Amino acid sequence: MTATAAPFGPVPTPAPGRVLVDGARVATLSIADRGLHYGDGLFETIAIRDGLPCLWQAHLTRLRLGAGRLAIPMPDPDLLLAECLDLSRGIEAGVVKLILTRGRGGRGYRPPREPVPTRILALYPDPTPPPGTREGGVAVRWCRTTLGENPQLAGIKHLNRLEQVLARAEWDDDAQAEGLMRDCHGRVIAGTMTNLFVYTGGRLLTPRLDGCGVAGTVRALTMDLGPRLGIGVAEAELRPADLGAADGLFLTNAVIGVWPVRSLGDWGFDVGRLPQSLMAALGTAVHAPDIP
Amino acid sequence: MTATAAPFGPVPTPAPGRVLVDGARVATLSIADRGLHYGDGLFETIAIRDGLPCLWQAHLTRLRLGAGRLAIPMPDPDLLLAECLDLSRGIEAGVVKLILTRGRGGRGYRPPREPVPTRILALYPDPTPPPGTREGGVAVRWCRTTLGENPQLAGIKHLNRLEQVLARAEWDDDAQAEGLMRDCHGRVIAGTMTNLFVYTGGRLLTPRLDGCGVAGTVRALTMDLGPRLGIGVAEAELRPADLGAADGLFLTNAVIGVWPVRSLGDWGFDVGRLPQSLMAALGTAVHAPDIP
Numbered sequence: 001m002t003a004t005a006a007p008f009g010p011v012p013t014p015a016p017g018r019v020l021v022d023g024a025r026v027a028t029l030s031i032a033d034r035g036l037h038y039g040d041g042l043f044e045t046i047a048i049r050d051g052l053p054c055l056w057q058a059h060l061t062r063l064r065l066g067a068g069r070l071a072i073p074m075p076d077p078d079l080l081l082a083e084c085l086d087l088s089r090g091i092e093a094g095v096v097k098l099i100l101t102r103g104r105g106g107r108g109y110r111p112p113r114e115p116v117p118t119r120i121l122a123l124y125p126d127p128t129p130p131p132g133t134r135e136g137g138v139a140v141r142w143c144r145t146t147l148g149e150n151p152q153l154a155g156i157k158h159l160n161r162l163e164q165v166l167a168r169a170e171w172d173d174d175a176q177a178e179g180l181m182r183d184c185h186g187r188v189i190a191g192t193m194t195n196l197f198v199y200t201g202g203r204l205l206t207p208r209l210d211g212c213g214v215a216g217t218v219r220a221l222t223m224d225l226g227p228r229l230g231i232g233v234a235e236a237e238l239r240p241a242d243l244g245a246a247d248g249l250f251l252t253n254a255v256i257g258v259w260p261v262r263s264l265g266d267w268g269f270d271v272g273r274l275p276q277s278l279m280a281a282l283g284t285a286v287h288a289p290d291i292p
Numbered sequence: 293m294t295a296t297a298a299p300f301g302p303v304p305t306p307a308p309g310r311v312l313v314d315g316a317r318v319a320t321l322s323i324a325d326r327g328l329h330y331g332d333g334l335f336e337t338i339a340i341r342d343g344l345p346c347l348w349q350a351h352l353t354r355l356r357l358g359a360g361r362l363a364i365p366m367p368d369p370d371l372l373l374a375e376c377l378d379l380s381r382g383i384e385a386g387v388v389k390l391i392l393t394r395g396r397g398g399r400g401y402r403p404p405r406e407p408v409p410t411r412i413l414a415l416y417p418d419p420t421p422p423p424g425t426r427e428g429g430v431a432v433r434w435c436r437t438t439l440g441e442n443p444q445l446a447g448i449k450h451l452n453r454l455e456q457v458l459a460r461a462e463w464d465d466d467a468q469a470e471g472l473m474r475d476c477h478g479r480v481i482a483g484t485m486t487n488l489f490v491y492t493g494g495r496l497l498t499p500r501l502d503g504c505g506v507a508g509t510v511r512a513l514t515m516d517l518g519p520r521l522g523i524g525v526a527e528a529e530l531r532p533a534d535l536g537a538a539d540g541l542f543l544t545n546a547v548i549g550v551w552p553v554r555s556l557g558d559w560g561f562d563v564g565r566l567p568q569s570l571m572a573a574l575g576t577a578v579h580a581p582d583i584p
Binding site: 019021027028029030031032033034035036037038039040043045070071095097099101102106107108109110111113120122124127145146147148149150152153158159160161162163164165166167168169172184192193212 | 328438484
């Protein structure tokens with residue numbers, strides 16, 4: 001069964017029976033949940049290949065970091081894995097979205113003293129990439145919507161995502177695969193759903209994420225794999241002009257893997273100048289199962 | 293029936309049967325709702341007195357502003373009022389929280405082309421103010437958590453509230469009624485759940501909210517009532533030192549009404565120096581019904 005086959009069909013929402021809320025096969029949530037009221041929670045978007053979650057350890061590491069930052073009790077990792085495997089059984093290619101909230105609460109921002117987190121896992125179809133993406137690269141645009149700065153929320157994958165929603169609402173043209181976002185100082189931070197790498201002078205630069213942005217699992221993988229293949233990777237403060245002067249750009253996330261960029265607004269890039277060994281290694285590693 | 297009486301009791305979550313989701317008396321939400329996934333929505337917190345919503349027009353105005361900003365279709369105001377009245381029937385003093393989300397969606401930030409919004413109304417008990425608040429004022433502290441800047445989200449009451457949650461989690465001492473938050477430039481913006489007014493030189497100043505913060509209904513009421521009682525009100529850029537040098541401070545929101553501040557961190561204030569006529573007029577106007 002592939003992600004686009006039944007029972008998914010063209011339905012964009014999770015298929016009935018492919019959702020677990022606190023381990024139960026229901027598809028509803030209490031309206032008292034703080035995930036709804038405040039976005040008080042975290043999520044992970046996990047690629048599934050042949051019934052197994054990819055980059056599982058990296059997702060778990062980031063979830064744990066976020067849970068620590070927000071003081072949400074971290075669920076038992078074995079339980080999360082068991083539920084993820086349960087949903088993924090028989091799935092050739094798909095996506096499991098895992099949401100962890102602070103659970104139910106009363107009215108008011110004050111968190112409960114002893115929160116009982118809610119965990120939601122839902123299986124979604126694997127998205128179809130724009131045709132020719134892997135070889136030809138994707139077209140990318142600039143977003144006007146900026147990212148607010150907050151060091152306490154930077155890096156983690158929390159549920160406050162209106163900035164990304166507004167940025168993604170800026171275009172409705174399928175020819176544009178992604179949009180790049182800047183912070184309020186004009187620094188380039190990330191795509192709406194991807195991290196950015198800039199290849200320049202034989203090494204890779206990626207935006208520093210200490211004020212905003214999400215530290216992606218494939219971003220971490222790239223920072224680890226690059227040096228092992230002889231390509232230095234550094235975090236940097238990047239301006240639009242730095243991207244225009246680069247030899248190439250690529251975007252990463254756990255579902256799409258790696259997208260070479262063939263254009264950014266009016267600028268064109270030769271995707272053949274990107275480090276091919278690293279691109280190939282990433283393409284493989286991204287969708288490799290990584291479970292205990 | 294008062295807000296603290298049955299069926300609320302000590303239960304902090306909405307009472308069963310006192311919740312409407314899209315008009316139905318259920319207390320659950322589809323896990324496909326974008327309110328959960330991204331905080332993709334808005335809310336209003338409405339004081340109820342004698343079965344009627346207070347400041348109804350002001351809440352509706354802000355909800356409409358937010359819906360326009362996020363491009364979420366605004367529900368029929370008559371329907372919202374009917375549902376609010378339905379929940380409030382027989383309630384002497386309570387709170388109705390109204391949540392409006394962009395409705396269900398698939399995975400991914402991109403908003404549906406034709407969203408079908410979800411509306412949730414839930415009745416909560418009226419909170420008990422700290423004793424002696426009205427006369428003696430409240431003790432307030434500084435929060436370390438800052439507010440990120442985003443002009444597109446500033447002023448509206450959207451569901452991305454992790455900054456407020458983190459700020460409110462900074463203290464667990466009931467003697468401190470509220471915490472003040474600054475933006476990343478050190479400007480004072482608001483309390484975690486209140487707007488701030490600074491009385492100085494015979495007039496009122498309130499932080500400008502073009503980069504962050506929520507433009508409260510009672511803030512708008514104060515800016516309207518002040519001049520009518522001979523007290524000028526202006527928006528300003530305020531630093532902590534401006535508060536320390538003020539004759540007095542007060543906090544506002546639609547549920548609590550007005551809280552004079554008797555202390556902010558180590559600084560003490562004489563609440564008797566606040567403009568008493570305005571304070572009294574606000575106290576009355578805040579909880580006056582205002583329905584068509």
